[in-house]
Amino acid sequence: MTERMNKVLSRGLLHTFIIFIAILWLVPTIGILITSFRPAQDVASSGWWTVVGNIFNQTQFTLRNYRIVLSRLGIGRAFLNSFTITIPSTIIPLAIALFAAYALAWMRFFARTYIFMIMIALLVVPLQMTFIPILRIFNRSNLAGTFPGIWLAHSGYGLPLAVYMLYNFVSGLPKEIFDSASIDGASTFHIFLRIVLPLSVPIIASLIIFQFLWVWNDLLVALIYLGGTPDVAPITVQISSLVGSYGQDWELLTAAVFISIVPSLLIFFGLQRYFVRGILAGSIKG
Amino acid sequence: MAEVKLKNVTKVFGKVMAVKNFSLDIADGEFIILVGPSGCGKTTTLRAIAGLEEVTSGEIYIGERLVNDVPPKNRDIAMVFQNYALYPHMDVYRNMSFGLRLRKVPKAEIDKVVKRTAELLGIRELLDRKPKELSGGQRQRVALGRAIVRNPKVFLFDEPLSNLDAKLRIAMRAELLALHQRLKTTTIYVTHDQMEAMTMGDRIVVMNEGIIQQADHPQTVYDHPVNRYVAGFIGSPGMNFVECTIAKKNGDLYARSKGMELLLPKDKTKSVEKYVNKEAILGMRPEHISDTQTVKQFEPGTNFKASIWVVEPLGSEKIVHIKNEDDTLVARLDPHVQLKSGDTAEFTVRMDLAHLFDKETEETIF
Numbered sequence: 001m002t003e004r005m006n007k008v009l010s011r012g013l014l015h016t017f018i019i020f021i022a023i024l025w026l027v028p029t030i031g032i033l034i035t036s037f038r039p040a041q042d043v044a045s046s047g048w049w050t051v052v053g054n055i056f057n058q059t060q061f062t063l064r065n066y067r068i069v070l071s072r073l074g075i076g077r078a079f080l081n082s083f084t085i086t087i088p089s090t091i092i093p094l095a096i097a098l099f100a101a102y103a104l105a106w107m108r109f110f111a112r113t114y115i116f117m118i119m120i121a122l123l124v125v126p127l128q129m130t131f132i133p134i135l136r137i138f139n140r141s142n143l144a145g146t147f148p149g150i151w152l153a154h155s156g157y158g159l160p161l162a163v164y165m166l167y168n169f170v171s172g173l174p175k176e177i178f179d180s181a182s183i184d185g186a187s188t189f190h191i192f193l194r195i196v197l198p199l200s201v202p203i204i205a206s207l208i209i210f211q212f213l214w215v216w217n218d219l220l221v222a223l224i225y226l227g228g229t230p231d232v233a234p235i236t237v238q239i240s241s242l243v244g245s246y247g248q249d250w251e252l253l254t255a256a257v258f259i260s261i262v263p264s265l266l267i268f269f270g271l272q273r274y275f276v277r278g279i280l281a282g283s284i285k286g
Numbered sequence: 287m288a289e290v291k292l293k294n295v296t297k298v299f300g301k302v303m304a305v306k307n308f309s310l311d312i313a314d315g316e317f318i319i320l321v322g323p324s325g326c327g328k329t330t331t332l333r334a335i336a337g338l339e340e341v342t343s344g345e346i347y348i349g350e351r352l353v354n355d356v357p358p359k360n361r362d363i364a365m366v367f368q369n370y371a372l373y374p375h376m377d378v379y380r381n382m383s384f385g386l387r388l389r390k391v392p393k394a395e396i397d398k399v400v401k402r403t404a405e406l407l408g409i410r411e412l413l414d415r416k417p418k419e420l421s422g423g424q425r426q427r428v429a430l431g432r433a434i435v436r437n438p439k440v441f442l443f444d445e446p447l448s449n450l451d452a453k454l455r456i457a458m459r460a461e462l463l464a465l466h467q468r469l470k471t472t473t474i475y476v477t478h479d480q481m482e483a484m485t486m487g488d489r490i491v492v493m494n495e496g497i498i499q500q501a502d503h504p505q506t507v508y509d510h511p512v513n514r515y516v517a518g519f520i521g522s523p524g525m526n527f528v529e530c531t532i533a534k535k536n537g538d539l540y541a542r543s544k545g546m547e548l549l550l551p552k553d554k555t556k557s558v559e560k561y562v563n564k565e566a567i568l569g570m571r572p573e574h575i576s577d578t579q580t581v582k583q584f585e586p587g588t589n590f591k592a593s594i595w596v597v598e599p600l601g602s603e604k605i606v607h608i609k610n611e612d613d614t615l616v617a618r619l620d621p622h623v624q625l626k627s628g629d630t631a632e633f634t635v636r637m638d639l640a641h642l643f644d645k646e647t648e649e650t651i652f
């Protein structure tokens with residue numbers, strides 16, 4: 001009886017805590033959402049929560065902020081730039097990491113463990129330490145301010161974690177599956193393509209989410225390697241310049257922020273269903 | 287279909303010699319069992335035949351071909367693993383057809399073979415299920431089916447039944463045998479279960495510490511073990527061993543322990559002669575020990591007294607643990623025998639079926 005009580009109690013506590021955290025995170029987000037639809041003069045004169053009482057009064061909302069942000073302030077262009085930066089910066093490191101993880105986990109070659117250890121050691125190198133040397137190389141090789149340059153940079157920064165996580169996953173796959181596949185006639189590449197890759201979908205999905213969000217929300221790396229040129233600047237850089245030059249225009253800032261949140265949310269909800277637990281259940285008896 | 291030959295195969299892992307100088311000729315269509323305790327090298331031997339393990343030295347032939355340097359996929363073998371090793375993301379049909387698809391067999395042919403095999407194994411209605419939706423027995427059938435569709439020259443089984451529950455294991459044992467009689471494919475089967483070994487193999491190979499102890503027909507191994515290890519490993523309950531001294535009285539030889547003096551058969555005298563006044567080990571199977579209530583007529587000099595320690599009635603027989611001085615023996619008796627714990631009774635041994643082992647080398651004397 002007391003055990004049951006304990007269980008209910010601890011679960012109740014946990015739920016309360018989670019709900020508290022969720023509200024803590026949601027309130028500002030809702031604030032941004034509401035503000036982004038309010039006219040400039042309202043934003044200047046009253047807080048967003050004043051809307052909550054009479055939320056069905058349509059006259060207090062407008063799409064004007066979004067129209068201005070998308071058409072006039074270069075946010076539309078920056079939005080596209082962000083995609084141009086983020087998609088290759090997610091795919092390239094993940095593809096490399098997948099090959100690397102498979103090789104490190106299942107192929108025998110010279111200095112394998114040392115290579116792996118060096119890669120993992122790179123996880124602790126602070127980003128900031130790399131800026132100056134890499135920027136010098138980029139300047140010399142005309143990569144500074146170009147998309148390929150930032151793809152390279154993000155790939156480099158993303159690789160160690162991706163390799164580490166994929167290695168852990170891939171090396172945990174049952175050995176017999178590989179044996180069985182190689183007897184069935186699969187080459188190393190076939191095993192990778194038809195066994196390892198499909199089985200790694202859940203971990204790949206989570207890594208895509210991590211890397212996509214990190215690159216999409218990144219301001220620092222983009223600012224360093226791309227600079228503020230509107231041709232290449234991602235949305236984060238443009239939003240930060242909104243704060244600078246339009247300090248008063250809260251309604252525009254919130255609209256821009258909301259536009260920048262949308263792809264992250266889409267990626268997250270789109271891939272969430274691949275976090276299928278127990279995809280390995282049934283292959284090997286535990 | 288093909289014969290398999292192993293010539294002086296040795297496998298060393300670091301400093302551990304897993305398989306030592308293993309030589310064996312396996313005939314075409316033979317069902318051969320490698321049996322031994324865990325770590326005896328039986329699985330390593332099997333994996334070497336599969337090509338999953340490179341041998342340190344020695345030669346492996348499948349058919350006429352030396353396969354030492356042939357990768358597993360080109361050895362024309364199929365293997366079934368203890369834990370099934372099904373591809374979790376593929377349904378049963380794709381699991382079974384994986385090997386054929388990789389070999390670019392025409393689709394219609396694959397379909398025919400897979401469906402026919404599924405029919406044979408009784409898993410036709412499971413073809414579109416994923417492994418996780420199957421029971422242990424069904425998974426094992428799928429693993430079996432995946433091996434059969436390839437129509438390989440040799441089947442390799444690595445303890446395929448040990449993850450199943452006892453009842454299913456016995457049923458699958460019979461099914462595997464029936465399957466082998468039908469397909470007549472050379473089969474090499476690894477197990478640690480001596481019961482499986484006895485019931486399934488045309489020949490069994492008893493291994494210990496990487497060395498073949500004995501390779502022969504199951505009944506021969508049972509009746510004529512070459513050493514104490516094999517004698518103790520095969521049979522359940524295991525053979526009784528009693529340390530004894532060989533004594534000579536009036537021209538007859540006796541095995542004498544603290545509480546027994548048993549007359550050795552006259553026809554064995556010649557081989558035992560040189561052990562007179564030396565120590566040896568007497569081996570008696572439980573079914574060769576009887577109580578004198580049941581067996582009233584016995585050779586003189588083959589009886590002894592002992593106290594009953596534990597009685598295990600199994601319905602079809604009674605397993606009785608008896609104590610004679612320092613020795614504890616197990617006897618397999620008639621189920622209706624009236625004995626209970628604490629009693630003292632007289633027992634007799636079929637000495638013509640008993641064995642004597644050298645104490646030093648543990649080799650069989652007779």
